[in-house]
Each structure stands twice: as structure tokens, then as C-alpha cells.
Amino acid sequence: MKQDPICKKEIEEDTSFQKEYDGQTYYFCSSECLKTFNEMKKSVIRLKRSLDEKKRVSFGKLNKDVIKPGICTLCGACAASCESIAIEDKRPKIVGPCTSCGVCYNQCPRTMTTEEELVGKLRFAYSAKSLLDRHEGQDGGVVTALLAYGLEEGLIDCAVVTTQSKDQPWKPVAIIAEDRAQVLESSGSMYSHSMTMEQLMQAIQQGMRSIAFVGPSCNIDAVHKMQRSPYGFLHLFMRANVLRLGLFCMDTFSYEGIREFVENHGMRLADIEAMKIRKGKFEFEQAGQISRFSLSEFDEYRSSSCKFCTDMAAENSDISFGGVGTPDGYTTVLARSSIGYEIFNEAVENGFLEARPLEDYEMDRVLNLARMKKVQMYSVNRRSKKT
Numbered sequence: 531m532k533q534d535p536i537c538k539k540e541i542e543e544d545t546s547f548q549k550e551y552d553g554q555t556y557y558f559c560s561s562e563c564l565k566t567f568n569e570m571k572k573s574v575i576r577l578k579r580s581l582d583e584k585k586r587v588s589f590g591k592l593n594k595d596v597i598k599p600g601i602c603t604l605c606g607a608c609a610a611s612c613e614s615i616a617i618e619d620k621r622p623k624i625v626g627p628c629t630s631c632g633v634c635y636n637q638c639p640r641t642m643t644t645e646e647e648l649v650g651k652l653r654f655a656y657s658a659k660s661l662l663d664r665h666e667g668q669d670g671g672v673v674t675a676l677l678a679y680g681l682e683e684g685l686i687d688c689a690v691v692t693t694q695s696k697d698q699p700w701k702p703v704a705i706i707a708e709d710r711a712q713v714l715e716s717s718g719s720m721y722s723h724s725m726t727m728e729q730l731m732q733a734i735q736q737g738m739r740s741i742a743f744v745g746p747s748c749n750i751d752a753v754h755k756m757q758r759s760p761y762g763f764l765h766l767f768m769r770a771n772v773l774r775l776g777l778f779c780m781d782t783f784s785y786e787g788i789r790e791f792v793e794n795h796g797m798r799l800a801d802i803e804a805m806k807i808r809k810g811k812f813e814f815e816q817a818g819q820i821s822r823f824s825l826s827e828f829d830e831y832r833s834s835s836c837k838f839c840t841d842m843a844a845e846n847s848d849i850s851f852g853g854v855g856t857p858d859g860y861t862t863v864l865a866r867s868s869i870g871y872e873i874f875n876e877a878v879e880n881g882f883l884e885a886r887p888l889e890d891y892e893m894d895r896v897l898n899l900a901r902m903k904k905v906q907m908y909s910v911n912r913r914s915k916k917t
């Protein structure tokens with residue numbers, strides 16, 4: 531006796547309602563059940579074909595990103611959508627051929643696959659560069675050039691930025707910059723936490739009405755929350771407009787840790803001209819020479835909060851900026867809010883910046899890094915050293 535896979539009735543094998551599928555014969559009690567089976571298969575095939583090339587991955591990726599790290603909820607959606615997957619011993623297992631169609635990975639509730647899930651809402655993505663005379667920033671100097679434009683046009687009264695301490699080289703100190711010289715001086719990145727919020731509060735208390743605020747995702751989140759939360763400083767934030775300029779961010783390290791590391795390697799922070807993190811390496815430039823170290827060597831100095839942070843792209847900002855994606859000497863820009871989009875494009879039209887649309891393959895690099903940040907909570911020790 532066989533079972534009709536649709537209505538589950540027991541039936542004899544000599545029924546004329548039969549169907550060969552994937553090397554197996556299925557038996558049905560009636561033409562209705564056979565019809566349902568045929569239609570069901572066709573709809574699954576249509577779904578699989580609708581995925582584009584980039585989304586086609588194998589079950590192996592679902593295993594690596596979800597099942598092995600232990601974040602599978604056993605919802606069974608993967609098994610429900612593919613007969614090559616079965617839930618066995620309390621985990622999804624591959625029990626048949628995998629065509630790498632990508633359906634199981636893309637519909638699993640634990641994966642992040644869309645642009646919005648990975649980097650938040652945005653209007654437009656650019657690769658851009660400062661056109662200010664003799665100005666180089668951390669990447670394309672775009673943050674600084676935009677601030678210079680905002681100040682010059684009277685769009686902002688001041689900017690909360692971060693510069694180096696006068697006494698301790700490379701120690702971040704947040705300041706309220708009110709002119710071009712001060713924003714130019716604050717160009718470049720320091721890879722330790724900066725206490726930006728105190729300066730923002732001071733600027734509001736000093737009566738500044740339009741303030742640009744620069745900081746990584748967690749600092750942007752603090753501003754975003756204060757602008758909305760009825761429990762704290764909402765009344766203060768009602769006095770000022772704050773333009774949130776977010777920096778992409780994967781990690782920060784303790785200042786003392788960076789100093790110790792540098793000194794242990796025969797250098798002095800006072801002699802370091804530039805610091806950069808790229809492609810899994812921490813780079814220190816001294817007298818034109820670049821020393822590169824694997825980021826894993828800095829694990830002990832990494833701020834503990836960064837291990838649990840999942841927002842690489844400063845999703846709550848008006849515009850966000852990063853080095854990943856575009857070529858050296860350029861900044862990736864994600865224009866998010868209408869005010870962010872307007873100001874950025876005005877700065878381009880007025881000759882402060884040059885910009886072009888970000889190419890798809892460049893955006894893919896941004897999305898890959900963002901994905902790494904999103905999943906790191908589950909796999910802190912598995913961070914790839916390549917990106």
C-alpha cells in the first residue's frame with residue numbers, strides 16, 4: 531500500500547493516478563490530488579527561478595551561517611520549501627540533492643539578505659571625494675568637505691567632531707568646531723571611543739540651532755534616541771536641528787591598548803602620521819613607511835561593546851560614510867534622509883565634492899561587511915580576516 535502525499539489516504543499501487551518526480555513514483559487517490567501535486571511543484575519551481583544569480587547559494591551556507599552557529603529556531607521553513615531538507619535530530623539536514631538554488635537560505639528567518647536588512651534605508655549610494663585645496667581625509671575627506679560647505683553656507687552653526695588630544699597623540703577628543711580650520715584639523719579617523727555626546731549637549735546649551743554631529747553608529751543611535759525619547763533630553767533636542775553624519779564602524783580599541791601595542795613594536799604614537807584599518811589589517815604610517823598587523827592581534831584591546839554591535843553602516847544617520855566599497859582615496863556615501871541627500875548634492879553642485887553613483891560590485895562589498903557585523907554576535911570568533 532502507498533500513501534497519497536496530498537490527502538494522506540492509503541491507496542493501491544495499480545492506480546492510474548501516478549507521477550514520476552525526481553526519480554520517484556508518487557501515487558494519488560484521484561485526479562484532484564494529482565492536479566494539486568502538479569500545481570504545487572510548478573509553483574516551487576517558479577519561486578526558485580525567480581532568484582537572481584547573487585542569491586543562489588547552497589544548503590552549505592545555511593548550515594554555516596545559521597545551523598552551525600546555533601541560531602536556527604527550528605521553524606522548519608527550509609524543510610517545508612525543499613524536499614532535500616529534513617529536520618532530523620533537532621536540526622535541519624540535507625537528505626537529497628542540492629541544486630544551490632538559494633531558496634532555503636533566502637527565506638530562512640535568521641538570514642539577512644536584502645540591502646535594507648543589512649545597511650538600513652537609503653536613497654542613493656555614492657563614491658565621493660573632497661575637492662578642497664590641499665585636503666586629505668581618512669578616505670576621500672568627504673565628511674570634512676561637507677562640514678566646510680555647511681559652515682560656509684550657514685546651513686550649520688557648528689559641528690561636533692573629534693580631534694587628537696594636544697597632550698596625548700591619537701587620543702580622541704570631541705570638540706565643537708565653528709570654522710573651516712577647526713573641521714580641517716579634525717579630518718581623519720581615530721580608532722578609540724570619543725565622548726561626542728557631552729559636546730553636543732554643550733553646543734545646544736550654548737544656543738546653537740543647527741548642529742552637524744559626526745560619530746560611529748553607536749553615537750548616532752544615542753542622538754537618535756535623545757531626539758525621540760520622552761524620558762530624557764527631548765526638551766533640549768527640540769531647541770536644535772541635528773544633522774547626523776554617521777561613520778561606518780566595525781570596532782574600536784582602547785587608547786591605552788593601541789599605545790601599548792605600538793610601543794611593543796618599537797614605535798611611538800607621537801611619530802605615527804596615519805592609522806587605517808583595511809582588509810583585516812591595522813596599518814600605521816610612520817615616515818612614509820607603513821607597518822601592517824593582523825587585526826586579530828588587537829583582540830584583547832577591542833571594546834567589549836563592539837563585539838555585540840550589529841550596525842556597521844550607521845543606519846540611523848542622515849548620511850553615512852565609510853572606506854569599504856570604493857577605491858583608496860574615495861569615501862562610500864549612503865545618503866539616507868531627504869535633508870542628508872539635499873545637503874550632499876548641494877555640496878557637489880557647489881564644487882566642494884565630486885561624486886558618482888556607487889557601482890553594484892562596490893555596494894556588494896559594503897553589504898558583505900555589514901553582513902559580517904550583523905552575524906558577529908553569533909560568531910565573534912569566526913570573523914574573516916580578509917574583509
Ligand SMILES: Cc1cc2nc3c(=O)[nH]c(=O)nc-3n(C[C@H](O)[C@H](O)[C@H](O)COP(=O)(O)OP(=O)(O)OC[C@H]3O[C@@H](n4cnc5c(N)ncnc54)[C@H](O)[C@@H]3O)c2cc1C
Nearest residue numbers: 667668669670671672673674691692718720780852853854
Ligand atoms: C572608530 C572608527 C571605526 C571605523 N571603522 C570603519 C570600518 O570598519 N569600515 C569602513 O569602511 N569605515 C570605517 N570607519 C570610517 C572611516 O574610517 C572614515 O571615517 C569614513 O570613511 C569617512 O572618511 P572621510 O575621509 O570622508 O572622513 P574625514 O573627512 O577624514 O572625516 C572624518 C571625521 O570622523 C571624525 N572622527 C574621527 N575619529 C572619530 C571617532 N573616534 N569618533 C567619532 N568621530 C570621529 C572626525 O571628527 C571627522 O569629522 C571607521 C571610523 C571610525 C572613527
Ligand code: SF4
Nearest residue numbers: 602603605606608638
Ligand atoms: S528556516 Fe532557518 S531557522 Fe527555520 S529551521 Fe531552517 S535553518 Fe532553522
Ligand code: SF4
Nearest residue numbers: 612628629631632634
Ligand atoms: S536545493 Fe534545497 S537545500 Fe539546496 S539550496 Fe535549494 S532549497 Fe536549499
Ligand code: SF4
Nearest residue numbers: 747748779780836839
Ligand atoms: S562597533 Fe558599534 S559599538 Fe563599537 S564603536 Fe563601532 S558603532 Fe560603536
